Amino acid sequence: MKTSRMRVEMYYWPTIQGRGEFVRLLLEEAGAEYVDVARAKGGMAAMMRFLEGDEPGALPFAPPFVKVGDTVVSQTANILAYLAPKLGLVPDDEALRAEASQIQLTIADFVAEIHDTHHPIAGSLYYEDQKKEAKRRAQEFVKERNPKYLRWLEDVLARNATSEGRWLVGRNLTYVDLSAFQVVEGLRYAFPSAMARIERKIPRLVALRDRVAERPRIAAYLKSERRLPFNQEGIFRRYPELDATAPRRGSRGGRKAKR
Amino acid sequence: MKTSRMRVEMYYWPTIQGRGEFVRLLLEEAGAEYVDVARAKGGMAAMMRFLEGDEPGALPFAPPFVKVGDTVVSQTANILAYLAPKLGLVPDDEALRAEASQIQLTIADFVAEIHDTHHPIAGSLYYEDQKKEAKRRAQEFVKERNPKYLRWLEDVLARNATSEGRWLVGRNLTYVDLSAFQVVEGLRYAFPSAMARIERKIPRLVALRDRVAERPRIAAYLKSERRLPFNQEGIFRRYPELDATAPRRGSRGGRKAKR
Numbered sequence: 001m002k003t004s005r006m007r008v009e010m011y012y013w014p015t016i017q018g019r020g021e022f023v024r025l026l027l028e029e030a031g032a033e034y035v036d037v038a039r040a041k042g043g044m045a046a047m048m049r050f051l052e053g054d055e056p057g058a059l060p061f062a063p064p065f066v067k068v069g070d071t072v073v074s075q076t077a078n079i080l081a082y083l084a085p086k087l088g089l090v091p092d093d094e095a096l097r098a099e100a101s102q103i104q105l106t107i108a109d110f111v112a113e114i115h116d117t118h119h120p121i122a123g124s125l126y127y128e129d130q131k132k133e134a135k136r137r138a139q140e141f142v143k144e145r146n147p148k149y150l151r152w153l154e155d156v157l158a159r160n161a162t163s164e165g166r167w168l169v170g171r172n173l174t175y176v177d178l179s180a181f182q183v184v185e186g187l188r189y190a191f192p193s194a195m196a197r198i199e200r201k202i203p204r205l206v207a208l209r210d211r212v213a214e215r216p217r218i219a220a221y222l223k224s225e226r227r228l229p230f231n232q233e234g235i236f237r238r239y240p241e242l243d244a245t246a247p248r249r250g251s252r253g254g255r256k257a258k259r
Numbered sequence: 260m261k262t263s264r265m266r267v268e269m270y271y272w273p274t275i276q277g278r279g280e281f282v283r284l285l286l287e288e289a290g291a292e293y294v295d296v297a298r299a300k301g302g303m304a305a306m307m308r309f310l311e312g313d314e315p316g317a318l319p320f321a322p323p324f325v326k327v328g329d330t331v332v333s334q335t336a337n338i339l340a341y342l343a344p345k346l347g348l349v350p351d352d353e354a355l356r357a358e359a360s361q362i363q364l365t366i367a368d369f370v371a372e373i374h375d376t377h378h379p380i381a382g383s384l385y386y387e388d389q390k391k392e393a394k395r396r397a398q399e400f401v402k403e404r405n406p407k408y409l410r411w412l413e414d415v416l417a418r419n420a421t422s423e424g425r426w427l428v429g430r431n432l433t434y435v436d437l438s439a440f441q442v443v444e445g446l447r448y449a450f451p452s453a454m455a456r457i458e459r460k461i462p463r464l465v466a467l468r469d470r471v472a473e474r475p476r477i478a479a480y481l482k483s484e485r486r487l488p489f490n491q492e493g494i495f496r497r498y499p500e501l502d503a504t505a506p507r508r509g510s511r512g513g514r515k516a517k518r
Binding site for chain 2: 073099102116133
């Protein structure tokens with residue numbers, strides 16, 4: 001399937017970046033022909049038909065999903081792994097593709113933990129109804145998990161001699177670099193003081209973020225109306241109380257990294 | 260690469276089923292030649308060398324990971340998608356492979372939510388230090404998320420006319436059926452009363468579970484010492500207070516399914 005012939009219908013909630021943004025960044029960097037369906041007239045109803053099982057093809061559990069020809073593909077990392085080879089944004093080599101996928105899935109875990117800082121009890125409840133638990137979870141996130149994930153991304157860059165530490169996988173930009181950019185952007189929005197403290201320890205990742213932001217198509221996209229602003233409905237939310245430095249507590253914890 | 264020639268080194272925490280069990284089930288059903296490295300002498304040290312970056316190849320964020328030849332592959336869903344084609348446990352068709360992957364990734368999200376019922380604040384803290392939050396999260400899980408995921412799996416089966424609702428993807432058993440089996444087993448262990456209430460609503464999924472349990476290699480595996488018992492260190496834990504029926508509360512919640 002040639003890029004120039006492939007038309008992608010992309011479905012995601014129309015008012016947030018959310019998980020859909022990882023797909024939008026891929027499509028924008030590739031210059032792909034795509035429609036962000038739910039943002040057009042009648043699009044939400046069209047999206048709901050898929051979620052309610054009224055359309056043929058694989059049943060999505062949740063947005064984002066894409067339709068390419070007759071094929072419906074859901075789950076962010078799976079969408080990216082499906083589209084990237086057709087758009088030239090991942091190498092052909094099987095081992096490098098598996099490596100790209102493992103990085104993307106680790107970013108997906110990271111994103112889920114970022115989301116749960118403001119929704120540690122349930123996505124179906126308001127933030128205000130789980131604020132106390134959110135504060136506790138966010139403290140652990142800022143202290144332990146955020147540095148752990150960011151340093152892992154830094155280490156992956158440092159190990160990639162093929163690109164002299166410029167890109168996460170292989171010699172050139174891939175879809176996982178776009179996703180890493182988005183995570184840094186989102187964290188800067190949601191946790192500005194935590195990020196201000198940690199960024200000097202992750203220079204390669206910060207340079208990667210800049211390199212992606214300067215790509216001509218990404219730069220144009222970020223300035224366009226297609227790029228939704230961060231807001232208090234998405235994954236990355238700015239609640240200053242969650243970004244605050246936690247007082248050091250006496251702790252019994254610290255064991256167990258098994259999951 | 261032929262099955263008979265391929266030797267898989269599998270790395271996971273040696274005392275729990277955890278996420279590693281999805282990989283073990285695949286290897287067992289396939290009759291693959293594999294070593295569960297961390298359960299052998301010196302194996303934990305060998306595993307830690309990968310996690311600390313002292314081995315070549317892609318850097319795993321966490322176990323499970325596998326080594327096949329010189330290739331290191333991590334992230335459960337990615338490991339399965341990498342091994343299954345070599346072991347005949349997923350169809351060749353690109354759209355069916357994408358569908359298998361999206362189901363596996365949805366199961367991975369389900370598993371993460373199951374884990375977080377007992378660790379809603381942090382994996383690094385003891386259950387006892389987040390018991391109150393766990394009870395609240397588990398109530399939402401039992402009421403909303405568990406039925407939603409299980410009914411989605413039931414719907415996916417109902418829609419798969421190719422196998423007359425016997426398997427999740429395509430005509431025959433694939434790796435995602437093994438994973439669905441494991442989730443039902445784990446939920447029966449961790450949430451026996453919630454499962455007792457819901458199982459009559461998911462007859463196809465229960466029949467799938469039985470069908471997998473009766474596969475000769477799986478049946479032999481489940482009886483062997485290679486199958487670790489469920490315990491209070493893994494993803495699926497039996498805390499009766501988390502399985503209790505929640506009193507209906509007046510609630511402001513219920514909005515927002517976006518993630």
